[in-house]
Structure formats: C-alpha cells, structure tokens
Amino acid sequence: MRAMPGSRRRSALPGFGPALGFTLFYLSLIVLIPLAALGVKTASFGWDALWTTVTSPRVLASYRISFGTAFAAACTNAVLGLLVAWVLVRYRFPGRALADALVDLPFALPTAVAGITLTTLLAKNGWVGRYLEPLGIQVAFTPLGISVALVFIGLPFVVRSVQPVLEDLEVELEEAAAILGANRWQTFRRVLFPALTPAVLTGFALAFARGVGEYGSVVFISGNMPMKTEIAPLLIVTRLEQYDYAGATAIAVAMLVVSLLMLVAINGLQSWSRTRQRAV
C-alpha cells in the first residue's frame, strides 16, 4: 500500500515541494549543521590530539565501562524482553493490560527520576539494597548498578520490537510442527525462535545503542569513580566543566562514530526483520 514509484502518483498529490523543503530546512537547522560543528571543531583541534585523548587510559577505561555495561544490559534485556513479550502476547491473565502499559514506563519516565530512584532503592539502606547487603552483593556505585539502570532503560526496546512480530506469527506454523511430532520446546527452538531472531536482535541493538550513550539514569547510580565506574558520557561532561573542549570533542567523536555504525546495523536488522516477517 506504500506510495509506488512513478510520476503519476508524484504529480497527483500536492505539496511535495514545500513539505520536502521544510523537512530538509528543519533537519539541517536542528541536526545536520550542529553535527557539522563537531566535525569542524575536531578538524581544528587536529587528529593527533584526538588520537592522544582517545587512547589515554582513563578514556579507554570509560569506553570499556560504557560498552561493557551496555552490552551486559542489552543481553539481559534480549532474554527478559523476549519472556515479557511472549507472556503478554500468548497468555491471558489478570493485570495483563496494566503490565503491558507499564512496559513503556522507561520511555516516559525522565531518566534523572529513574536514576535517583534506582540509586535510592539499591543503596545499602534502600528497599532492595538492604536485602542484598547481607548476601555481600553491592549494586549501587558498581558496574552492576550501571547495568541495572541500563536494563531499566532498554527493556521497552526489546519488548516492543518482538511483540508485533509474535502477534503476526501464524498459529498454523506451530500446529504443523506439532502434527509433525515436535514437542513444545522443539517447536519453539526450531520454528518460533528463528522467526523471532531478527526482532530480538533489533531490540538488542536499540537497547545497546541507547545504553552506550545513556547519562541521566546512570550518573547517580554509578558513583563515578575514574577507571572503575566512570562512563564515557560523564567523562565528556567532566572535560567540558574543565573547559577542555578538545578533550570532550575527541571522546564524543569516537562515541559518535560507533553510534553511527550501530545505526547502520540497526537499519539493516530492521529491513531483515521486515522481509522475514513478510516471508513468514
């Protein structure tokens, strides 16, 4: 049903010129020109300065922490998000609608609120932290705490990627598998899981990309110890507060390059997911 290529359609509906013009103008003004400033500044600081900053131990450690905790959180979300999507789509139980609505909470709740709340809950005397303390598990102010915050932030990405695909899956496929003698686990592993893989991966990538750049929910719970729990976005802020613009820019450019590569990967995954969905 999407607009087909062809000059007849293009001429039949009005407004292409003004709409495209405004879209490009606004896109340039808000996004492209400001991003170009980052390129201009990087060039003026020089590539050597950039390389020296990015390869310094403290910056490398912050990348390791940002990417490591985001990866761990995205893996957790891939498993638990699939579980939540499965339960919400396949089972009827009291409170289902409420649980479904609640999944979007991390999209709607400001990250700073999430940050102070999770920190308060997981601190030694917090509602949850006080039960973990005797077990010797410290969550607040450790990399584990950062991952917990990122699991919160990333959960809706996986659930909302998987849910529509799961809803569209034909029951006949599972019936066929059952008739051919597969048990439920075989059906899930051989029939359902391959069909869901692109959606799970898309959700994983979205959650990972969001987690790498996340600031508000992490900065409170991380404790911000250099080399241990200092995330890359926080290091950018620290450098800015010291008026080290070249340093802040260098850290940001490296992060941006990785983010753009991830965006390309996500777009690829999403189109794979769509073709899969259509094929099934």
Place this chain on the structure above:
Amino acid sequence: MSQSLDWNAALPARARPRATADPRWLRLGLIGAALVFLGLFLALPLAAVFVHALGAGLAGYAAAIVDPAARSAIWLTLIVAAISVPLNTLFGVAAAWTIARFDFPGRNLLVSLIDLPFAVSPVVAGLIFVLLFGMQGVLGPWLIEHDIRIIFALPGIVLATTFVTFPFVARELIPLMQEQGDEEELAAISLGASAWQTFRRVTLPNIRLGLLYGVVLVNARAMGEFGAVSVVSGHIRGRTNTMPLHVEILYNEYQTAAAFAVASLLAFLAIGTLVARSLLEWRLAKQSAHDGAEEG
C-alpha cells in the same frame, strides 16, 4: 518506537488448539517470572518515587513544590516544551507527508538522517551546541560581539531539547501513513479539493490518533530531558534550571524528600503519558476494526 500503535490489536480470537498450548505449569511459571521482573524493575521504582516524595510529610511535599526555585524550574520546563513540541510536530507531519506519500531519490537516506538523533548520546547532543554557540564555539565570537546568549540560556536549552526529541512524531506517523495508503487523498484531489482541504479533511482525521500519541511522547521526553539540557544549561538556579536539573541539585544536596517531591511531578507526567498511550491504542484498535467491518 517505530512501530504503529496496534500492538494489542491482534489477539487471537479462537481458543488455541491443545497441541500448541503450553502446559499449565509452564504458563504459570513464565507469567510469574515476567511479573516478578516487571514488578521489581518497573512497578517498585514507580511506587518508590511517591513514597519517598512523602518522606517529609504532606507539608514538606507542598513546600518543596511551591519553593521559588522549584516553581521557576517548572515554569522553564513548560516554556521549553511549549516551543520544541509544536516545532517537532510540524516537522513530523511535513516529513511523514514527504516520505510516506512520495517516492524520490534519497528517500531512505532521509529516513536514516531523521533517525540520527536517536543514535547520538544526549551528552553529545548538548556538546555540539556548546561547540557551535559557546564562548570558544564556531559562532562564539560573533555572538559575544552582538551580545546574544544561547548557551547557558533559554535558546540553548530549547535547541538541545528539540534535537533530542526530533524524530519522535515523524517515526510515529511514517509507518501509520504508509499503512493507510494514499487512495483517500487521491480521491479528494480528483474530486476537486484543494491541497489544504485534502490535508485538513482527509489526512488529519486519519492520522489524528497517531499524531496525538507522537505529541504526547515528544512532550514527555521534552519535559524530562536531562543529559543534553544539563550540558547547555549552566545550572543557574532560578534561571536555567529545568525540573530534571532541579531534581539533580536537590538530590546532590541530600534534600532527598524534596528531590523526590519534584520528581513525583515528572512521574505523574509519565503515568499520564502511559494512560494516554493505552487510551489512544484502544481507540485505534476500535477504529481499524470499524474500518475493517466497513470494507468487509
């Protein structure tokens, strides 16, 4: 976020045959595990916001909110949202009309560029505006000469917020409009309607619910944005502090109850957003069921 609103629409109407139904113990186990996880990670934090907000009693709660610094933060947050939400909505409609209704070279590239702000860390989003308009920025000297303040002032906060919330309305509308197709609009045009009449009488009613949800979502994100705004605001109390920044300051000053009191206002905003989403989704499901019945 890129999906359309009909997440709940397709519940299987007939009972599932026994061969593909999960055993009872598995069903209950999975439901239990999912609910424990959602309860611990989502419901408990949400409840904690309100309990901690009342940590200093109702009087303390009220005092934290009517405090002059809090009032000015609330006011600033409302002003910023009142500027960036309409701008991004206008853009979203124009971009969706361009992308969903016309085919042109570079269309996929345009879609990717619109998504770009999603891939940028909020802190980097703030940084680019500092590099452009800050004292040592590309345009810094010129701005100082003309006595124009953008960074550490309202324009910078609005720009950073607009950048971060840029894709939401467009991402909501594009799949919706592609799914609806352009037959009705073509019919209106061929019957002699003007472009504006077609948009107002045909397109707008069709995309109404999706547009409304996009606006609700942009609004929640605009009011709650922290990282980008934190970089460009300068944290001048009473002048450039938005609500999330005010929460941060109170929390770092160990005024926990006051921090959670202001945070609870933002949590109400989040709950309102979720309720609006559920209502709109329900209306959308009803609308498409109605349309389907008409066609059939």
